Amino acid sequence: MEYTKLNVTREDGYVVAAINNPPANALGQPVLHDINDLLDACLNEAGVRAIVITGTGKLFSAGADIKEFSGIQSGDRPKISGHDVFLKIENYPKPVIAAMQGSAFGGGNELAMSCHLRILADSAKVGLPEVNLGIIPGWGGTQRLPRLIGKTRALEVMLTGTPLTAEQALNYGLVNKVVPAEQVLDEAKKLAAKLAKGAPLAIREILKAVTQGLNTTIEEGIKIEQAGSKVVFASEDAKEGGKAFFEKRPPNFKGK
Incomplete structure (x- = not known):
């Protein structure tokens, strides 16, 4: 299958998909369509037992594509929603790992939260800063963040828009592991390979x-x-x- 905004590589037992939408890896319609197509393609593929989602460049993802906001505000309905894709990830029958080699904000953080496991670079930050734009986290952030780190901490993150450091994210239980940025993908691959050998x-x-x-x-x-x-x-x-x-x-x- 051809992808326009994902660099997809097949490994032994798992797939690595890197978001490639510079400069910020915004999750516009092309990216969401690619992720959705990847999930569909891997669903019944017996040789794929796990999926790693990562980013290219310095950011995992800065979130939704703000250039698409004006159309939505005018009443245009996007062909595919982050809600749909992230719910598919959350309910996916195979492990999906977020290898966050860089910071993740807004929809990028919501994408990571929908994954089953998360590895974060020690230099990265994660946050839901939508309040600073006069909007709310609209792709499941208000629901997943409290479930992951608790109501009190989640409200502080969302109401202030202040991002968490990697250390805070780890201490809060938002991510499974924090490693140097250059080791994030290798750690995710090791984990995916281990899961691929599981039942x-x-x-x-x-x-x-x-x-x-x-x-x-x-x-x-x-x-x-x-x-x-x-x-x-x-x-x-x-x-x-x-x-x-x-x-x-x-x-x-x-x-x-």
Whole structure:
């Protein structure tokens, strides 16, 4: 598949997609369409078990393309919304990792928050500064940030528009790991490679149970977990996992 704003490379078991929309990697319609197409292309591809999303240049992404705002304010409906793409990422059955080699603001931060795991450069900052433009985070930021770092901290970030340092983002639990900028992609690749060797069905059901469970009661969440357990216990991967354990060898999971 051809992409106009993504540099996509295929690795062993996973894909790396780098946003290439200089100078700020703004998430305009072409970028959102490319990410959406990538997700669709990888969904049923057995050889792709994880996706890494990163950026080119100094910024992961500065957010939505402000040049498109005037059309939206005039009533134009975009063909694809950040809401749609980010919800697809959040509910994706394969791990999606944000490799944030640079700062992420607004929609760029909302993109990262929709990913399952996040690695951030130690020199980078992340924030939701929309209030400074007289608008609100409009691609899920008001919902995902409180779920990730708590209501009190999230409100301070959004109401003041003040970005978080990498250290703050790590301490708040917004990102999984902070490393030097030149190591971000390598760390993400190592993580993706490890996940690619995992049990695809188990990973899928964990992602599903956690994502859906957080949006319901614990009783309903346990039902989702139980349904997932039933699926994986009946799989060939579960048999392979037990067999490999007793034979003291690495398992060879095939997603069946």
